[in-house]
């Protein structure tokens with residue numbers, strides 16, 4: 001197996017095309033308290049195998065021109081480096097982000113899972129949005145996603161938010177109908193509490209949860225624990241908190257000791273946290289992408305883990321939800 005070079009204060013990505021970069025590379029990391037051994041892959045719903053370190057496409061510029069070309073290159077590079085889980089949503093550019101991913105990757109290489117989200121609708125001309133889980137809206141957004149992503153079926157469809165003004169049974173019932181029709185494969189949730197997760201699981205099989213979570217923001221620890229117990233994939237969004245890890249002195253110190261970057265330490269901590277955690281860091285830069293994927297090779301020992309576990313910061317890190 002190729003091992004990452006360590007130089008210049010960061011764990012470097014492995015060379016292009018090496019087996020080590022591909023899905024299935026068995027980088028065995030000793031997990032917490034000998035309770036498990038984490039690997040680089042996870043089977044969503046016991047079936048859909050993805051590399052645990054995925055990619056979030058939300059912040060990629062989509063407007064025509066050099067910025068779009070750069071976005072396409074980042075997405076293609078992610079897949080080239082073995083990323084198989086890519087997260088998008090109707091909300092991200094009202095479908096423009098989904099279209100960008102299709103342009104970058106269609107026809108999709110085998111094993112690549114593009115997961116999208118529905119349930120937030122435009123409510124004003126200046127990009128205002130609102131939660132909207134009415135059945136017709138969910139159905140329409142799924143139909144649009146199928147067209148934009150150029151697929152017959154969305155293997156993992158996530159409800160972006162539970163709409164408090166629409167009965168949960170109606171929202172999930174619509175997704176279940178779409179599942180019966182073969183238009184979606186599996187159902188995930190986003191930004192839910194443990195109670196909401198349990199209520200939803202009484203209606204449909206839930207295979208993934210996407211909540212805001214990172215080393216400095218662990219409000220959703222109980223949800224992560226519930227997911228781990230049930231074997232549900234937990235996709236922490238905002239995993240590197242906009243690269244803010246470096247601003248934390250302890251993280252920067254640990255990073256220096258491990259010859260890694262603070263962002264790599266933030267991702268390594270997430271991967272180490274639980275085998276069901278599938279981080280989806282976003283970046284518009286190839287250099288950051290390569291740096292982030294190399295976090296898989298950062299080994300946290302018990303001492304570093306304990307020091308990082310003791311950290312926690314402001315609940316929101318000053319960031320708005322999207």
Ligand SMILES: NC(=O)c1ccc[n+]([C@@H]2O[C@H](COP(=O)([O-])OP(=O)(O)OC[C@H]3O[C@@H](n4cnc5c(N)ncnc54)[C@H](OP(=O)(O)O)[C@@H]3O)[C@@H](O)[C@H]2O)c1
Pocket residue numbers: 055056057058059087088160190191210211236237238239240241242243244263280281282283284285288289291292321322
């Ligand atoms: N379900 C939800 O409600 C929800 C909400 C928000 C996001 N999401 C999903 O989660 C994904 C990630 O969330 P996020 O974008 O909010 O948070 P994030 O991945 O923690 O942060 C992304 C930001 O961090 C910067 N960054 C990435 N790698 C870096 C590195 N190595 N060094 C320094 N800076 C780095 C990026 O800037 P550069 O471009 O300059 O690298 C980007 O602006 C999104 O793409 C989206 O798919 C879901």
